[in-house]
Amino acid sequence: MTAIWVTIAALALATAGLKLAGPLALGGRPLPLRALGIVELLASALLAALVVVETFGNGRSLTVDARVLGVAFAVVALMRRAPMIVVVLGAAAVTAVARLLL
Amino acid sequence: MVVEGAPRERRRAGIRRGMPFGVAVFAIAVSFGVLARPLMGPVAPIVMSICVFSGSAQFGALAVLLAGGSAGAAIVAGVLLNARYLAMGLALAPSLRGRPLARAAFAMTTVDASWAAASLGDGTFDPWYMVGVSVPQYAGWVLGTVVGVVIGPVLGDPNALGLDALFPAFFIALLFAEVRGRRRLAAAGGGAGIALALTPVVPAGLPILAAAAAAVAVSKVRS
Numbered sequence: 001m002t003a004i005w006v007t008i009a010a011l012a013l014a015t016a017g018l019k020l021a022g023p024l025a026l027g028g029r030p031l032p033l034r035a036l037g038i039v040e041l042l043a044s045a046l047l048a049a050l051v052v053v054e055t056f057g058n059g060r061s062l063t064v065d066a067r068v069l070g071v072a073f074a075v076v077a078l079m080r081r082a083p084m085i086v087v088v089l090g091a092a093a094v095t096a097v098a099r100l101l102l
Numbered sequence: 103m104v105v106e107g108a109p110r111e112r113r114r115a116g117i118r119r120g121m122p123f124g125v126a127v128f129a130i131a132v133s134f135g136v137l138a139r140p141l142m143g144p145v146a147p148i149v150m151s152i153c154v155f156s157g158s159a160q161f162g163a164l165a166v167l168l169a170g171g172s173a174g175a176a177i178v179a180g181v182l183l184n185a186r187y188l189a190m191g192l193a194l195a196p197s198l199r200g201r202p203l204a205r206a207a208f209a210m211t212t213v214d215a216s217w218a219a220a221s222l223g224d225g226t227f228d229p230w231y232m233v234g235v236s237v238p239q240y241a242g243w244v245l246g247t248v249v250g251v252v253i254g255p256v257l258g259d260p261n262a263l264g265l266d267a268l269f270p271a272f273f274i275a276l277l278f279a280e281v282r283g284r285r286r287l288a289a290a291g292g293g294a295g296i297a298l299a300l301t302p303v304v305p306a307g308l309p310i311l312a313a314a315a316a317a318v319a320v321s322k323v324r325s
Contacts, residue, residue: 003173004142007163010173011180012153016210018184022191023198023209034321036225039193041317043218044286045293046186047277049313050158050214052294054270057301059169070267071274078278084122088129091271095264 066102070095109230116220116234123215124238126272128246130157133265135250136257138164144251151247155213155240157269158183162306182307189314190217197227211236214273218280285320292316 055071056062070091077087105115131151138147141164154160159180166176190212198205208229213236220232260266281290293313300309 001143001146003176004146004167006173007167007176007180008146008150008153010177011150011156011159011163011184014177014181015154015156015159015184015187018181018187019191019209019212020206021188022193022195023205024202026192026195035192037321038317039189040221040223040225041286041289041320042186042189042193042314043214043221043280044277044290045313045316045320046189046310047214047218047273047280048290048294049297049310050273051270051277052297053301053309054273056298057306059165060302060306062298062301066264067267067270070264071270074271074274078275084275085125087275088126088268088271091267092129092264095267096262097264099262099264 066095066098069098105228105231112228112230113234116216116228116231117237118234119219119231120216120235120238123219123235124242126242126268126275127157127215127239128242128249129265130268130272131243131246132250132253133260133263133268134160134164135247135252136254136260136265137161137168137250138247139251139254141168147251148244148247151244154180155243156180156184157243158310161269165306179306182305182311185307185311186214186314187212190214193217193225194227194229194232198229208233211240213239215239215276218276221280285323288323289317289320292319 051071055067056064073094074087074091077090082090105112134151134157135147138150142150150160162183163176163180166179167173191209194209194212194217198208211233216232216235216239217227219235220227220229222228257263277290281287293316296313296316297309300312304312
């Protein structure tokens with residue numbers, strides 16, 4: 001149980017530190033133009049990485065399982081401009097049904 | 103997303119934008135509470151959601167602890183998964199004005215969806231809008247964890263309910279809103295490729311951080 005509380009305390013402090021470092025070090029001052037060009041693309045790169053890791057990742061290995069069908073549903077729903085909650089809960093439902101049938 | 107007007111109106115517009123995120127985050131938090139309860143008991147998962155407020159770090163650390171890893175390993179995994187906040191904070195910094203305490207207060211509300219939604223598309227951010235988008239997500243995250251901890255023992259296997267698919271679905275919805283134009287598409291493709299290639303070789307969290315290299319590479323290509 002101690003390990004759990006140590007983990008919680010450390011992650012709370014570290015997350016705050018990571019969020020605060022940039023704004024406290026250079027708040028209000030503009031980034032160089034080159035850095036802005038990178039920043040503008042950063043969210044796309046990181047979100048795409050999160051998508052593939054959460055879809056195919058299984059610890060340190062890659063697997064194809066029912067999550068893929070859930071994410072495929074999400075893509076189709078997004079292309080049809082479905083609301084966020086339909087996308088997310090539909091993906092879970094499709095994954096659950098696929099696990100039941102496969 | 104560009105909203106004109108006073109801070110209060112921009113914050114309110116942000117809250118409206120954040121509502122669907124809040125519902126989605128609630129569902130994800132329920133699954134966190136369900137998964138965490140057997141290992142952490144009923145109180146620790148809620149405290150963690152209140153104090154850490156980060157899905158990727160909390161799930162990452164939980165996965166390590168569930169696999170029998172040490173607190174040290176869980177902390178490293180969580181920190182690596184959140185290392186992107188350093189880059190996001192650096193991006194956000196020029197848009198934050200005022201005294202250090204005020205800048206810190208804005209910066210603390212940074213989460214992926216809010217940060218992406220508050221991006222004005224020219225490299226700057228609307229901090230009041232970002233605070234607004236974060237409000238429903240924080241409420242959803244903490245409430246969802248409470249619900250998960252309470253219903254966990256009667257729910258059974260969360261994976262059987264497909265709850266593990268909530269995360270990629272949430273992130274791909276954010277990605278859809280973010281990717282406009284060929285350069286962002288290229289950055290997304292590169293980031294996905296890097297993360298896939300590195301997942302089998304390096305510890306969890308690093309592949310996501312390394313995906314930032316795709317943004318650097320694409321930014322060097324002349325348009």
